[in-house]
Amino acid sequence: MTERALRILIVEDEMLVAMNIEDMLLDLGHEVAGLASRLEPALSLAREAAFDVAMLDVNLAGEASFPVADALRERGIPFLFATGYGIQGIAEDYRDAPVLQKPFRARDLEEALRATQAIA
Amino acid sequence: MASISPLPAPSEAERGMGEAIRRFDWGATPVGRRSSWPASLRFAVDLCERSSVGTAVYWGDEFRLIYNDAFTPVLGDRHPWSLGRPGAEVWGRLWSEIRPQFEKVRASKQGISVYGQMLPVTRGGITQEAHWNYSITPIIGEDGEVAGMLNQGIDITKAVSAERRLSFQVGLADRLRGITDPEEVKRVSTQLLGEYLGAARVGYAEVDEGQGTMFVRSDWTQDVGVESLAGEARRMADMGPEAIAFLRTGEVLSVPDIRTVPLGPPDRAAGWEKLGVRSLIMVPLVRSGELRALLYVHEPKPRMWRRSDAAMARDVAERTWAAVERAQAEKSLRDSEDHYRHSVELNPQVTWTALPDGKLNRVSKRWEDWTGITGLGESLGDAIHPEERESTRAAWRRSVETGEPYDIEHRVKLRDGSYRWARSRAFPRYEDNGAICLWYGSTEDIHERKVAEERQQLLLNELNHRVKNTLASVQGIGSQTLKGDIPLAEARTRFEARLVALSRAHNLLTAHSWEGASLEQVVRDATEYLAEDRFEIVGEEVWLAPRAALAMALALHELGTNAVKYGALSTDQGRVSIRWAVEDEELRMIWTERGGPAVVEPTRRGFGSRLIERSLAADLGGAAELSFEAEGLCCTIHASLAAMRRREDRHD
Numbered sequence: 001m002t003e004r005a006l007r008i009l010i011v012e013d014e015m016l017v018a019m020n021i022e023d024m025l026l027d028l029g030h031e032v033a034g035l036a037s038r039l040e041p042a043l044s045l046a047r048e049a050a051f052d053v054a055m056l057d058v059n060l061a062g063e064a065s066f067p068v069a070d071a072l073r074e075r076g077i078p079f080l081f082a083t084g085y086g087i088q089g090i091a092e093d094y095r096d097a098p099v100l101q102k103p104f105r106a107r108d109l110e111e112a113l114r115a116t117q118a119i120a
Numbered sequence: 121m122a123s124i125s126p127l128p129a130p131s132e133a134e135r136g137m138g139e140a141i142r143r144f145d146w147g148a149t150p151v152g153r154r155s156s157w158p159a160s161l162r163f164a165v166d167l168c169e170r171s172s173v174g175t176a177v178y179w180g181d182e183f184r185l186i187y188n189d190a191f192t193p194v195l196g197d198r199h200p201w202s203l204g205r206p207g208a209e210v211w212g213r214l215w216s217e218i219r220p221q222f223e224k225v226r227a228s229k230q231g232i233s234v235y236g237q238m239l240p241v242t243r244g245g246i247t248q249e250a251h252w253n254y255s256i257t258p259i260i261g262e263d264g265e266v267a268g269m270l271n272q273g274i275d276i277t278k279a280v281s282a283e284r285r286l287s288f289q290v291g292l293a294d295r296l297r298g299i300t301d302p303e304e305v306k307r308v309s310t311q312l313l314g315e316y317l318g319a320a321r322v323g324y325a326e327v328d329e330g331q332g333t334m335f336v337r338s339d340w341t342q343d344v345g346v347e348s349l350a351g352e353a354r355r356m357a358d359m360g361p362e363a364i365a366f367l368r369t370g371e372v373l374s375v376p377d378i379r380t381v382p383l384g385p386p387d388r389a390a391g392w393e394k395l396g397v398r399s400l401i402m403v404p405l406v407r408s409g410e411l412r413a414l415l416y417v418h419e420p421k422p423r424m425w426r427r428s429d430a431a432m433a434r435d436v437a438e439r440t441w442a443a444v445e446r447a448q449a450e451k452s453l454r455d456s457e458d459h460y461r462h463s464v465e466l467n468p469q470v471t472w473t474a475l476p477d478g479k480l481n482r483v484s485k486r487w488e489d490w491t492g493i494t495g496l497g498e499s500l501g502d503a504i505h506p507e508e509r510e511s512t513r514a515a516w517r518r519s520v521e522t523g524e525p526y527d528i529e530h531r532v533k534l535r536d537g538s539y540r541w542a543r544s545r546a547f548p549r550y551e552d553n554g555a556i557c558l559w560y561g562s563t564e565d566i567h568e569r570k571v572a573e574e575r576q577q578l579l580l581n582e583l584n585h586r587v588k589n590t591l592a593s594v595q596g597i598g599s600q601t602l603k604g605d606i607p608l609a610e611a612r613t614r615f616e617a618r619l620v621a622l623s624r625a626h627n628l629l630t631a632h633s634w635e636g637a638s639l640e641q642v643v644r645d646a647t648e649y650l651a652e653d654r655f656e657i658v659g660e661e662v663w664l665a666p667r668a669a670l671a672m673a674l675a676l677h678e679l680g681t682n683a684v685k686y687g688a689l690s691t692d693q694g695r696v697s698i699r700w701a702v703e704d705e706e707l708r709m710i711w712t713e714r715g716g717p718a719v720v721e722p723t724r725r726g727f728g729s730r731l732i733e734r735s736l737a738a739d740l741g742g743a744a745e746l747s748f749e750a751e752g753l754c755c756t757i758h759a760s761l762a763a764m765r766r767r768e769d770r771h772d
Contacts, residue, residue, distance in 0.1 A: 014589065014667070015735030016674070020596035023603070037738040061667070061741070062766050084588035085581065102592040 006113060007033040009054040011042040011068055012082070013061045017102070021055065021082075024106040030113070039063040046071040053116050054079040055100075055109075058089050069094050078116035136189040138169045140203060149204050151184050164259050164270055171272065177259070179268035183207035183222060193275060194252070196241040214239060221256055226266045231257040236280060246376060246424035251280040281428050288316045288432070292439060302447040303337060309440040310340040313417065317429055320346045320396065321418040324440060325354075327411045332356050334414065346420075347396055356411075358391060367404035368411055374401045374430045377422035399423040401430055403437035415440065470495075474546065474559040478520035487563070492535045505531035505539050512544070523548050523556055529566065541570035586634075590626075593670075594619065600727040617681060618674070621646065625673035629666050636765075637669045638662065639707075643698055646676035651689050659700035662707060668764040671739035678728035679711055679755060687753050688716035694752075707742070707759045713752035721748035740764055 008030055012018040015037065022032050033051035036042035039060045046054065046068045054072055056065045056079055072079045080098040083089045087099050098112040147153040157165075161179060168175040168188050176187035176194075185202050192199040195210070202210045211218055217237075225232055233255045241250045254273025261267030295308050306324040314322035323339025333353045341348055356364060366373055375381045376399050378389050392400075397418045405413040415437035417429075472483040472495065483495035491503040504512050508530035519526035526546040531539040546561030601615045628637045628645050639662040647655050664672060680689075688694030694716035700709035713719075722729075729746055732755060736744045741763025747754045 013738070014593065014596075015671075015738040016596035016600070016731065017589075017592045018738070019730065019734065020592075020599050023599060038741070061763065084585040084592065086584075086588075088581065089585070102588045103595040104592075 006030045006053050006117075007051040008113075009033050009045055009049060009051045010035045011037075011045075011054060011060065011065055012057040013037040013059070014057070017057075021109070024109055028106060028110050028113075037061070039065065039067065042068045043071055046077075047075070051077070053077070053113055056081050058083040058085065064091075066091055066094060069097070080112045080116050137187060137192070137203075140200060141165065141169065141186060144204055146204065149184055150180050150182060151186075151204070158262055158267070160259050160261055160267060164268065167270070174254075174273050174275070176271045177268055178207055178222065178271060179259075183269065185210050191273075194239065194241065194250070194273065196243040197245065198242075222269055225256050225258050225269060229258050229260065229266055231255055236276065243424060246422050248424055248426070249277070250275060251277045278428075281426070284316070285428065285432055288312065289435065289439075292436065296439060296443045299443065300447055300450055302444045302451065305440060305443040305447050307338055307340070309436050309443070310415075313415075313433065313436045314340040314342060316432065317417060318342075319417045320420050321349070321416075323349055323416055323418075324444075325349075325414045325416065327356065327413055329356070329410045329412075349395065363402070364411070367402060367414070368406060368409070370404055370406045372401065372403050372430045372434050374425040374433075375399055376424050379422075396420045399425070401425055401433045403430075403434045405437065405441050413441065468565065470563040472500075472546075472561045472563070474520075474561060476520070476556045476558075478516060478559075480561075490534055491532060503533050505533065507531070519546065519548075520559075526559075526561065529570070532563070540565055540567040542566060590622075593622065597622070597674075600731070603727065614681075618677065621674055621677035622670070625670050628673070629669060634666055636663055636665045639664055639672070639700065639709075642669050642672050643676060646673050647680055647696070647698070650680045650684055654689060654695055656695065656697040656699075659698070659709070660702060662700065662702060662761070662764070664764050665766055668740055668759075671736050675732045675736040675744070675757075678731050679753075682728055683713055683716070683753070686717070687719070688713035691716050702761060705761045707740075707757070707761055707764065709757040709759070711753070711755040711757075713754070716752055718750055719748045719753055 008025055010018055010021055010025075010032060012021060012035070018035055018037065022035070025032055034045045034049050036045050037060065042056075042060065042065065054068070054077060056068055058065055058081055069079055078097075080100060081090055081094070082100040082102055082104065084102045086101045087095065090097075090099055098115040100108055100112050104112075142154070146157075151157070151161075161177070164177045165186055168177050168186060171188060172190060174188070174191040174194055176185055176191050178185060184204055184206055187195070187203070195202050198210060207218065207222070208215045221232060221234060233253070235253045237252045237254065239250055239252055240247050242248075252273045253276050254271060257270040257272070258266040259268040259270055292309060292312050295312065296305055299305050299308065310322040310324055313319070319342065321339060321341045323336045325334040325336045327334050332355060334356055335353045336350045338350045339348055359367075363373060378392050378398055378400070392398075395418070397420070399419040399422050401417040403415040404411055405415075415433060417433055470484050470487040470490070472480050472487070474480045479497050480495055480500055483500065487493075487495040487500070487503075493499050493503055495503070501509055501513050501516075508528075512528055512530045515528045516526055518524065525548075526544065529541060529543045532542045533539055542563050543566045544561065544563040546559045548556040549558045549560060551557045597618045598615060601618065602611050606614075624645055625642070628641060629635075631637075640657065640659060642664060643657055643659075647657070683689040683694075683696055688696050695714055697712045697714070698709070699712075700707060702708075725733075732744050732746060736757065740757065740759035742757065742759035744755065744757045747756070
């Protein structure tokens with residue numbers, strides 16, 4: 001368990017998976033700050049919403065989510081990736097962020113979240 | 121015969137023919153008793169006895185023969201039998217050649233000289249050619265007529281032979297020059313030697329000491345009556361160990377008569393004679409202590425080989441070998457060049473060689489055909505794709521420095537500007553001192569393979585991605601199904617049904633190579649198995665990308681399950697209408713249940729509702745709304761066509 005409850009932005013285009021992540025986060029004692037399943041809404045949330053960590057699916061209905069990662073970097077907000085491709089699916093520049101290989105367990109998610117806090 | 125030697129003392133001569141002439145019973149011949157000889161005859165015989173030159177006196181009408189010691193070689197085996205006999209008897213068949221000369225002298229009373237007359241001589245039963253220069257001088261009797269002939273001659277056989285040898289050798293050299301086929305060299309030289317020696321058979325055998333065999337490709341025979349030894353491998357051992365041992369020393373073996381000088385035991389001599397060999401010359405070619413070849417001269421009769429015959433055979437053998445070796449070397453060089461050209465020009469690979477410093481000195485023309493540049497020197501790297509150029513050059517430098525084999529894949533820029541994948545390899549060849557003398561390299565087009573490999577890797581990655589995402593969906597379905605206090609048996613049934621729905625949708629997509637599916641297919645597939653003829657399905661053709669198709673299939677499954685349990689399909693009369701239409705690039709779809717029990721809006725949203733309202737809306741890029749109207753459930757879906765058709769082929 002992390003020391004404190006985190007507010008988390010979920011960027012995930014498959015709603016079934018997003019719903020599961022939501023449940024996992026709530027079970028872990030965190031709070032879902034927002035959910036986006038497409039690049040454009042994800043970008044605006046990344047630039048404006050108030051949250052502590054973002055979870056990024058890499059493929060958003062055919063568009064890469066790396067611009068979201070860039071926006072987050074600008075704001076100094078930590079993020080992690082959750083992807084079916086694993087680390088190979090992550091562009092070189094972003095490999096310092098924790099990567100969750102789908103499917104993952106709640107405890108993997110918690111660990112990745114903690115890692116983002118350590119980096120931050 | 122050109123040397124001048126002092127006259128032998130008469131006493132010595134007397135011990136030879138002088139003595140024989142004195143003891144001969146001349147009275148029994150027309151010559152008459154010695155005491156009755158006329159002065160001219162006595163003088164002539166005295167001259168004859170004292171001459172150092174071969175001299176004979178032919179006396180009387182029968183030309184009875186009186187001769188000195190120096191004349192005996194002319195007679196060969198007919199000495200001493202010839203003394204006192206008539207010329208016709210002494211010379212036999214040759215008399216017809218000699219007699220006209222005598223008649224001419226008798227008629228003209230003038231001496232004549234004959235140059236280069238060939239008179240075969242038989243010695244020890246073996247007949248040889250001999251050549252003579254001689255004079256015939258008339259001896260005038262007391263009656264003024266010619267009473268006899270004084271015949272003086274010298275053997276010029278050696279000079280004749282030397283001249284023949286010389287012209288033969290010049291002729292042979294002329295013939296062999298310019299012959300490029302080793303077999304032709306053998307054919308010409310054996311033929312010329314056979315004709316020169318007047319032999320029956322001359323041939324050239326290749327010897328394989330390792331196998332213990334000899335092989336003759338072709339040989340020369342005097343005429344068709346002489347059997348050829350060509351085309352058959354023979355055992356070396358048949359020659360006999362003595363002959364083999366002798367030949368290994370490199371000396372020429374010449375045997376005048378196989379019966380008197382047997383090669384090995386008697387049965388072996390019989391073996392030779394079976395091959396038509398009574399006398400022979402064999403010249404060995406020895407290299408590194410091993411017999412490599414034999415030149416042989418065979419005769420079916422005994423033959424007293426002259427030393428010059430053996431020398432000539434050796435000379436021909438050596439010339440032949442030199443020519444054969446040269447021709448073979450030229451042929452193998454030609455073969456090798458031809459081979460090289462074929463491997464280089466006709467090979468789909470580019471082959472090349474490089475000097476120890478790494479500069480290419482030979483590049484097959486194909487490279488220029490491919491790239492438009494020669495590839496010589498360091499220019500080959502110019503055609504390599506910029507992304508691999510440095511790494512390729514670095515790998516080559518490393519190989520050149522360390523001698524490690526070179527093996528790298530890189531793209532090559534073709535004349536038309538396109539790139540193809542290639543694999544370049546090279547191996548060094550070392551000199552005896554361990555230094556690299558040349559690199560042998562090849563560059564092979566592996567584009568098809570490389571592209572196929574890339575495609576396969578892409579497919580594997582895609583498959584992995586798809587499986588992982590599917591597992592994540594299954595995980596979501598599982599945890600959503602198990603949520604809340606639902607009995608385990610019920611949860612299991614629902615979970616299984618949802619997995620089956622997912623699986624059916626996968627089948628549909630697989631049937632279309634995961635390109636997508638039509639909306640109508642998805643609808644029918646998701647509903648028909650629930651209840652036949654209870655659905656009304658009306659809508660135009662709309663294409664769904666895989667993700668949209670999956671979301672739609674799962675949503676329809678939830679709606680259908682709900683209808684069967686609580687809605688229109690839970691009664692016998694209930695019906696479900698599914699209609700859709702496209703307007704302004706937007707799909708509007710309505711699921712309407714009628715004829716079922718009265719509907720009451722649930723107090724709590726279950727997984728089905730959440731899946732429809734959230735998942736479907738998100739996955740289709742639109743909105744979904746459930747309205748629990750009293751006469752039946754109604755689900756309205758709005759979706760963007762663009763979102764539903766969007767494919768996520770690759771990555772991210």
